[in-house]
Amino acid sequence: MTTTEKSGTEKSGTTGKITDEDIERAKAQIGIPVKQRDIPWNTLPQADSISHFAFGCGDDNPLFHDPEYGRTTRWHGQIAPPTYPITTGLDQTPAFADEERKKLFRGLFRGTGKYYSGVKWTWYQPIYAGNPIYSEVYTLDVQVKQSSFSGGRSVKETYRHLYVDAAGRPVATRDESYINAERSGSKKAGKLRDVERKRWTPEELEEVEAAYEAEVRQGADPNWWEGVEVGAELPAVMKGPLGVVDIISMHMGWGWGGYGIGPLKYAHQARKRMPAFYEPDEYGMPEVVQRLHWDSARAQELGIPAAYDYGQMRAAWVSHLLTNWIGDDGWIVDMDLTLRGFNYHGDTHLCTGRVIEKGATPREPITIEVAATSQRGEATTQGTARVLLPSQTIGAVILPEPDEDLRARGAQVVSRLGGKVGETLRRNGLA
Template sequence: MTTTDTNFGKELATGKFTDQMLTDMRNLIGTELRTDACVNNEYATRLAILRFAEGIGDDNPLWTDEAYAAAGPYATIVAPPSFIFACLGSVQVGWRGLGGFHAETDITFHAPIRVGDKITARVWFDGFDDPVESAFGGRRIKDYLRQEYWNGDGQLVARFICSRMRFERGEMQKRRGSRAIELPHPWTEEQLAAVEEDILAESPRGAQPRYWEDVRIGDELDTITKGPIGLTDEIAYVASGAAPIPRLSAHGVALRRYRKHPKWAFRDPNTHALEPVYSVHYNDYAARLQGAQVAYDVGIQRTCWQIHSLTHWIGDAGRVKAVHGQYRAHVYLSDVVRLGGAVVGKEIDADGDAVIHLETRAINQRDQNCMPGTATVVLPRREVQP
């Protein structure tokens, strides 16, 4: 790449699906991917956990207060289950010139992350569905990355199946007008005051156990409110270590990477700076190039909020076993999202765990469920009386 290339940095790539591209990607199925450029944290230090918890707006003292955590079930600080994303959010693979949205998340959790743990991530490309036509953005495919997180004792901490939609950016841009909504959202002062009061009223269940026997089908989770989403919310998430594919960088470090991979960046017409594709989450111009209206949240950021709502409800003695979520709509800057759910089942599962099955939701101010999902949590049981 030379400085005489007049197309360098002018726009995001606008590639097309081709038979050769599909053949090349099929040949990659089963490949373990390099992760060096995407790792943000190797160790779950106290400050790394604190920074991440603050970056998702979760002040549960089990993650943040050494004295409180010492008296808890782990006898030390542990990380929110979603801390895996602060170690490695995801990896970019193939699909030259195409756009992408995170579409779906499936995670199973197998061990807690304790302060001081070293977390190693491994990632494989597991394949993709055949291209289909969609009204949302024309021809698209759905691909799958399998990400595993291991601690220093060789224990599997979590397995994350990351699914993304890949599409032709030109088609998404053409159809952006059909998805137009009023942005920023026209909040009134009274509405904003009510949102803030709801947020300030939230308090995690904490040390008071929620027993499996006491939960009934139809019980509702507490509601966790996020928003109105602002630029600092996105910056805090990036600063927490959860910016994926690849790490963000500045000045000469960034420029050398962009020269090596020219379509990783575009030139912002307002600042004349080169910006990474990831800036769709804080840069309106980049978001519009991607076919969105303005800057929008990160998919796994929304899953972090979902997990926050679960740990808030289950208390210190419970644990999250599995989550699933589908990203059905963008969460734009200025949106408010209320996360909750309802109990749909309970059992003693094959592992002997007393589990609660939940349907989860994330409702925005337009009454859209922008992340329908499911979850399984483990709760303590009351001691059996003789």
């Protein structure tokens, strides 16, 4: 489980409560697209930004780095890593004009901790350099639960990010879930009291280096459907020990993940726009609450042993495991992950997979059970993925087709750009 802390009206930021009013407002937001505040980090996918993203994930697959290599594959060019859409997507959703709609979306769950709990990705077509991607974001689901972590009430919100090409054809969806938890209960629960940051010995680090050396990438050698059996293990992928450079490198490719923060004058502008996102540190300097990902002292104040990663990092790591195994000719249909624990600085995670189901024909996806397990033996990330592989008898993979509802929504996303259709959509509250 990873988190982005949200600050409340009290400077201590530790007394936020979940209210019935906020729960009802969250449910009322389902299905309504919301204009994203910030321009995407990469307004247009380019060869360098695609490569930088793969670099930030620790993935040296030439399919994601080398346009010349890409031209030798079925894709006829460099393509983006699976989770690259998080760094792009032009949002044409208009801002809310009426006060009632603005009020509906204003300041939910203030003062609570917002914890990234899982994501489901679904992919329909590759992303190439030079081809723009458009997007929209809306609430897909809201569930109220009792939090075992904080000891208080929690609300799970799932947001859908829909990515489409210039023609409105879906490229991918990202259904991302967050737990809003009453932070005041986290220390009382004491679930992390006995967890300490890992101290490594030279002998242990040799084992980590050996795991990196053992990584296998299928690459240009097809992984044929006919050769796969249920129970087969995927070659593992090592990640870590996690450190500050890993966090920085992720931001180099990802950007700031829509938080709207930045350096120097950009920080000044962000403090004016959203002062609650900044809190003074022990020296009185305003720091983003997001610093939990690199500031272990702040994490410890909240009862968490050390700074930790982003959930999107582990999603990218598991997708790295999958693209290594499927090779250049395979395709990931979807990947559904749950995050059950923190990945602290100093932790390693070994990404693993096992085939658990195989359809009767190559046109049916192969299901893989996936996990990312720390050096403590804790599978902090678990889930399943479905992939398509080429066949020696019927040929190449056919990319998945989105359903009619998703295609219709994608058409609306690009229709918001203008013209008579766009005007009608806006008039009917659909854009």
